[in-house]
């Protein structure tokens with residue numbers, strides 16, 4: 001049985017986009033100038049407490065997915081461990097460096113991710129209780145299609 005996940009903004013809609021991080025990169029030695037959108041996705045199994053999630057990094061101007069990162073939360077240690085998932089494309093290592101740096105320096109981001117994980121689980125539990133379907137994707141879908149491609153493009157346009 002594979003893991004079921006779903007992008008946070010697709011689950012909670014437009015308002016949740018305000019809580020999605022964007023890194024504005026200008027004049028970096030490695031990364032092209034762009035707005036890098038960190039689109040989160042979480043495990044949507046209501047009975048699972050894996051504390052894992054994914055960050056799909058989109059370059060908004062170029063409309064490409066740079067990398068998909070996988071992470072695990074360790075709230076008791078106030079830590080988050082991140083790794084690559086799928087093929088590592090050009091610029092992926094630099095993006096991972098930047099996200100790690102942001103996590104070290106910006107405690108609000110860690111808190112935000114923790115709360116988004118919690119919100120996703122609550123929503124999954126609520127829908128299960130009411131007998132409603134919970135939308136889901138496989139982690140591979142993020143890597144291969146970037147949240148089916150369409151969602152990514154919608155996200156880029158809406159912002």
Ligand SMILES: [Zn+2]
Pocket residue numbers: 043044045048049050051052
């Ligand atoms: Zn899980």
